[in-house]
Amino acid sequence: MTDFPRPIGPADKNSQTFAVLVWIGTIFFSFVPALIVYLLKKDDAFLQEHSKEALNWAITMLLLTLIGQVLTIVLIGFLLIGIMVIAQLIFCIIGAVKASNGQPCVLPFNIRLIK
Template sequence: MTEMEQQKSAEITQDSKNLALLLWIGTLFFGFIPGLIFYLVKADDAYIKAQSMEALNWSITAILAYLAAFMLSFIVIGVFLIPVIGICHLIFCIMGAVAASKGNPFRVPFTLRLIK
């Protein structure tokens, strides 16, 4: 670990890491609700706010993708897309939880950045 990473990790408290971990696990099971709650309640903690914003953006993107796949399921393409979106949701939430437990910032690729 480089000196810069150690300083960055030292600034983030263990409590913030634990809350961010719970945020990503909650996002896996409850969608946008944990991200919205943490975004509104923990606005004083920069790390939690950044991670909740990312989780909320990912949840909104996943919901829009599920809606598009549902509409496309009438022409059979969506039937194949729904499991792919579910696997992406699982993988990105796990990646977010692992990064949060280490105190690293995590940005989900392919996410619409609607909340800034």
């Protein structure tokens, strides 16, 4: 198992636009946009890879949110939740930029449950 981008075919503008929308949608709607695209666009390899990465990122953020909410009892959870909000914004923008350039995206700190 490697974290290097897998080779995917060239992406057309439509696929790049959908991938950017998946990443931007992940900022606001968590895993929902990535899941919809992942389930509906099975024939597009570029879009599949970006939706998988966005879906894995959203799941990672949901798990960290649960941990942060539990840790708010000892007040460190507020710091963790603040860091997660900033990380969500930064890494989703990185994913959107890579998608708009037609590049694959592999985010660090991402739990890869969907392969």
